[in-house]
Amino acid sequence: MTTATPEWTRMSLRYPETTMVAWAPSLAAMYGDRAAIVDGDRTCSFRELDERSAQFAGALRTAGVAERDVVLLHLGNCAEFYVAYYGALRAGAAVTLVNPLQPGPGLRRQIDETGAKVAVTQPSQAGTLLGVAGGTSVTMVAVVADDAAGGTPEAAPESVDVVPFEDLLDGRPTDFPAVAITAEDIAHIAYTGGTTGISKGVRVLHRNVLGNVTQMCAWRAGHLPVVGADGLVSLQPIDGLNVDGITPGAGSTVVVSPLFHAHALINSSFLLGCGLTQVLAGRFDAGRMLELVERHHAVYITGSPAMWHALADHPDAATRDLSSPRVVSSGAAPIDRGTLEALGRAFPNAKVVEGYGLTEGTCLVTAMPLEKGADDDYRLGSVGLPVFDTDIEIRDREDPATVLGAGERGELWVRGPQVTGGYLGHPEITAQQYVDGWLATGDIAYVDEDGYLFIADRAKDMLIYKGYNVYPRELEEVLVSHPSVSTAAVVGRDAGVVGQEPIAFVVPVEGGRIDEAELTAYVTERVLPYKKVRGIVVLDALPTSAAGKVLKTELRDRL
Incomplete structure (x- = not known):
């Protein structure tokens, strides 16, 4: 080891023999009435975060959520995110996280794969969730009121109870007994494309x-x-x-x-x-x-x-x-x-x-x-x-x-x-x-x-746009699902400080014609906003190697 590498960085640590079940009550014990979260005009202290997360844990138990079940958080950044997150962990449940802008098909797939029993959402995106929750494992959806749209959505599948988030907490005990979860149990099922581009749940x-x-x-x-x-x-x-x-x-x-x-x-x-x-x-x-x-x-x-x-x-x-x-x-x-x-x-x-x-x-x-x-x-x-x-x-x-x-x-x-x-x-x-x-x-x-x-x-062909991972394979699968597209390949184009933006090279079906604006809109409707293609180039054929592999290096050179 050279003197350029600080010696202390190679120190070995002792790790706490506990689980994330203990985190919220530990924060309250350490910091009490100090502000934990400031969300606009609202402030939540460490003590209140402990008490409210305990109340949510109790609500989950009443709703039939047992240890090792899954709770889906379909939320943007808000104080209730922390309450629901730590409350679910305190109930012994695993948490699966989803971008609230996720289109319905991807959201439904995540529910099916995780077997989530309860979901927490906001009015602005509740319609998407309720539109795919019917016939799944989800039995209750808790809706967090926000400034943009308060109240509880009216349309919901018969199999799903829709309840205001605050109503779930109201009047419940502000403590919750420790649960029998071990360090080897799942805390998060976090979805990522990984190195393959296939959306998968990571067992954290x-x-x-x-x-x-x-x-x-x-x-x-x-x-x-x-x-x-x-x-x-x-x-x-x-x-x-x-x-x-x-x-x-x-x-x-x-x-x-x-x-x-x-x-x-x-x-x-x-x-x-x-x-x-x-x-x-x-x-x-x-x-x-x-x-x-x-x-x-x-x-x-x-x-x-x-x-x-x-x-x-x-x-x-x-x-x-x-x-x-x-x-x-x-x-x-x-x-x-x-x-x-x-x-x-x-x-x-x-x-x-x-x-x-x-x-x-x-x-x-x-x-x-x-x-x-x-x-x-x-x-x-x-x-x-x-x-x-x-x-x-x-x-x-x-x-x-x-x-x-x-x-x-x-x-x-x-x-x-x-x-x-x-x-x-x-x-x-x-x-x-x-x-x-x-x-x-x-x-x-x-x-x-x-x-x-x-x-x-970065992992093979993955792009990074405004700090987000964009996987070409996902976009390519959407592109070739369009009736006018035969084959497609997506590569990144340098976009300065925001990273790389996805550009699609597409080949039309025989005798077909591609309307670039219509195809762009087609993709935009099916992916998260930061993933949408930023340009389309129509080719007669994609360049390939002798083995039939698309030569993305040549496509990048064209840009």
Whole structure:
């Protein structure tokens, strides 16, 4: 190990022997009446989060939800998301997360695959959920009132009870007995395309969530979650850790990323565990976010390079008091030097750190160390070092038994407490990617002489647009379902700070003609907004190799 790699980063941690069932009551014991969540004009304290999540756990039990059943969260960012999330875990249920903009067919498939018994939604997207819930395992839908549209939807299948969320909590006990869930039980069924592009549910176990949260608390706050005699978790400083990060129990974070994504969800448990108030920003607006950072004295902010670029370029960045942030965490795509320098000017007291993670690794795998006394020797392009108790290897793509040396590019493999339990209902794919405790990420990477990781190419053909993963295969399947399309291939076109935008190359059926505007609208109706194709190119034939494989390199060259 060279002196360029901080010695403390190789420390091994003790992990709390408990489950996420204990998290909400532990937060209340640590932080009491301190604000946990600020959602517009509403504030929820840590104590209230504990009490309301206990009430929701009781409501789930009354609704017939038993240990190891599944609760579906069909919600945007709101205070009730946290209540429902921790309440479901306290009831011993697993949580499955879904983008509230998910079209009906994908939502129905997720219900069928997970066997979810209860769903929580909002009026603005309740119609989609209720439209597909009939004849499924869902027996109750709880509807959270919002400012845009209050009340309970009228149309619902006969098999589904539709109940206002607040009515479920009203009058219930504000405590809930501990349940017999183990660290090996599933906490989340988190959907991802993984390296194949096929939407699959990742089995994220309680020990994975607690393991990753523990790693984050230590890496970025220098504290360790410890279980006391009462079964509750508290934070203790770790001797010998040279971390210059956040201080538990002080400050806030502004939440922009959607909580239904692993990145935001795991970060929330980590930051709540450190006592930071979660200030919900709603739909991203650079000026509003800068105002929230100033007003709430945010000390930790996380986001993507596209978001940072928008913030650093906003005129308010020069006039707001942005001295409070200590950590600016960037992920989803490499940050460029121009944005990095602009962030330094906008947030003068913050350290900018990049990291790497994936849903199959719970959330975080590597991150830049926040070392006390470190100078500004920023390794541009690197996503940092493996966090505590995490091993990485760069292996030959053709021969995974061969581990490559520094500077050599190959497939990134990961081992650690955050490596999840595989895919729900996909034993063959699980066996291919999870081997002897190691996870094959599908990402092409290399390490330098000091062990810092650099991602060279995201999982095969996957695109990243505004921080979101876009899988060409999914779009290609939609395209070829159109009666005028014979074959299709989707590749990414550089779109500057927002990443890559999907462009479709399509071949019409024999004798057919493709209306590009109509085809674009056809795809848009069937996918999430950030996945829609941004351009269509009509070809007589797709370029292929002798083996019949579409040569996407040639298609990219055309762009």
